[in-house]
């Protein structure tokens with residue numbers, strides 16, 4: 001059985017094309033340091049061998065840009081770059097990659113005096129000159145602040161959809177059609193709602209599906225299945241990523257999990273929309289980032305695993321703990337969790353909701369987190 005597909009338009013990304021009924025492309029992102037060219041090329045090749053149609057890299061500065069040029073020389077894989085705060089890097093990276101992802105929520109971080117529309121024009125011009133596709137990548141942890149000011153605090157879907165829609169309109173008005181969008185959240189039900197609504201509003205735009213910070217397998221795979229399988233069965237989705245917190249030598253598991261999702265949906269065996277909720281809806285929910293070049297201490301993945309083990313006793317409690325690998329996204333993406341930790345080079349920051357608790361050594365954080373978790377359980381008993 002073939003997967004039913006929405007009639008989105010065609011978008012070429014190097015040697016693959018998404019949309020318009022083309023096969024759904026599974027992709028991933030390198031978690032090696034981009035400046036470590038050897039390790040990054042090895043990871044790209046391993047991901048490509050596992051079936052990745054596109055591999056994303058983080059490039060945040062000139063040293064990573066120089067590494068990217070060398071990486072490009074050493075691999076034929078289709079490469080995408082993830083832009084963060086510095087939108088101007090689009091001009092430098094575009095000649096070396098096949099796709100650029102930008103996040104509307106990060107455009108205000110540099111040159112606040114310049115309008116977001118001008119910044120997007122810079123990115124679009126760079127993509128057009130460099131023969132690149134674009135992804136407008138909206139993420140629950142970094143929503144454009146201009147979209148959230150007049151909204152109820154619990155309305156996450158409205159601001160994300162508004163943000164992506166205005167960027168689509170701008171790209172359309174600039175005559176740039178080679179783009180796709182992603183609307184990622186760590187909550188599978190919200191991923192379903194977001195993408196259904198966007199697909200209904202813009203049936204022409206190809207969609208990159210994913211659950212952000214899905215966490216460690218097997219829970220991270222189950223969360224992703226609960227969002228992606230119902231969407232794919234409805235014809236929504238042209239490319240996908242399964243974001244898993246795994247060590248570098250297991251990163252290809254993201255591709256394997258993505259391919260299994262596609263095989264299940266093609267066989268009519270995907271999870272339905274009303275599948276019984278996973279733990280994140282009923283008990284302790286650990287969300288953790290998949291790590292990337294920006295991770296600030298290599299102990300991050302190990303720490304995420306230790307937190308999962310240490311917190312098993314709290315399984316029945318509906319408490320969310322977010323574990324993030326860096327200061328770029330860590331502070332924002334832990335705001336919605338009951339407890340959050342994000343990793344710095346020497347210390348781990350601990351938060352209760354949006355309130356910072358302190359900074360602790362890698363050997364101290366587990367005990368301190370347990371104290372906070374016990375307090376939370378006691379308050380809810």
Ligand code: SF4
Pocket residue numbers: 289290291292293294295296324325326327328329330
């Ligand atoms: S939180 Fe930081 S380390 Fe983790 S995936 Fe996001 S940017 Fe990378």
